[in-house]
Amino acid sequence: MNRPSITKYKTPEHISEYPIGPCYQAGHLVTENAGWRTEKPILDKEKCTGCFYCYLCCPEGVIFKLDGKIEIDYSFCKGCGICARVCKSEAIVMIREAKDGADGC
């Protein structure tokens, strides 16, 4: 699948390096957007049947297939848990994410 990857942002040094008005090539992502996630979906690849229903339900579009296997893009997953809820094989579980300074239970 043709997923955009994060591009390192080059800070413009001259105004001419900015586009004229807020318009640029689609898929130019320069920052991760997952900072408010408290729980993280973990996929059990043994249980996963590859039905791809989680892909249909994911509101952020972060679930994709790589070499026939389901993958989750954690750079943009907000941890809403819909994928875990809808998975008929119970292949996805939400686990509390450890963060610096937070209790890692």
Place this chain on the structure above:
Amino acid sequence: MLVEKAGEAPKEISPKRQKEKQTETSAKKPVHETVGKPREKVFASGNEAVALGVRLARPHVISAYPITPQTTVVERLSEMVEDGSLKSEFMHVESEHSALSACMGASSIGARTFTATSSQGLLYMAECLHYASGGRFPIVMMNANRSLALPWSIYGDQRDSLSLLDCGWIQVYAEDAQESLDMVIQSYAIAENLKVLTPVMLNLDGFALTHTYEVLEVPSSEDVDAFLPPFQTPYKMDLNSPKNMAFSSGPGDNMQFKYQQHKAMLDAIDVIRDVDESFFRLFGRRYGGLAEDYRCDDAEMVLVTLGSITGTCRVVVDELRQEGWKVGLLKIRFMRPFPEKEIMELSCRVRAVGVIDKDISFGYEGTVFTNVNSAIAKARTGILTMNFIAGLGGRDISRQDIRQMFLHLQEGLLGLEKNSMQFINLRVAIDE
């Protein structure tokens, strides 16, 4: 409809059309029946002049909602689309907010677009005005200057557009019907210039200009096509090169986009002058860029005007000149970009400048005056400036009123008049 041909015979007249011409010589014909012939003269209102100009500019999309006194512009345009003489998509929308939003959508895929509004409709568009200028969509809009409610009124003053002076649009004010038609065509050339890419609001005084009939010359479509090639947006929405349009921008980059808008507006100054010159070479008419001075060469007192009142003011200046007064006028054509240089230069030559404002920022002064005074302050000439609030809610500004303004200026120079701002022809006594 009176038509006088000053040029050669019209080309490609269909037999049906010829028959119509023979049978309708004295009958009133729709004004748009007359475009496309070389150097033709028509008798048309300011609104009809705008419609004729729009047809010559060939917009792909027209999206508008009717409002007095703009209505006849969109009526004429929808007739032109209906009879096939204008190949545009005419979008009937449910509001002015939608009208301008539709124009933005069309403009984003590279379409040339037109809309028109007035007064309350313009205010209803306010959110989209900033959106369109920030998105750098070169939309051209006609605004019929009309008073704002309350009290409700359909008559003219300039509080609508001047209260939206900071919305990032180029603002031009026409004096007569010919300038209205010509400025529709020039506005597209200015807005679509790649250094500018900023929408243009063309203002016509409600009724005084929108509904007054005048003789005007209609350029041929061949000439306008040569003057105004089809718009090529650098950011066309394209399946092969997908774009993220109208994106957000945080504090790290947002200000840079605002600087770009400011710079584009300043760059428009040269573009406006160049477009006016190339228009002159092709059509024989020019308007002088951001402002035009009239009999200012040896003038001691000058009145600054905006819009159709300029015509009356010219007459009074001529009368007073005959009586030996050294007076002149400066017609501001563009409020944004502002003719700062012209006003600074003028303030070095004259002793007093009066500004007629058909608007007021309550509790302070007229918006035009604020802008003129700012330029004069930068020139550090320290000349006398006075503000005349007149014509609010459609009240006529008479020749006598304008004479009164020059008298106030004279008294100011003699130290007899201390008020720098006053209401002209208020008709009641006030406690001052």
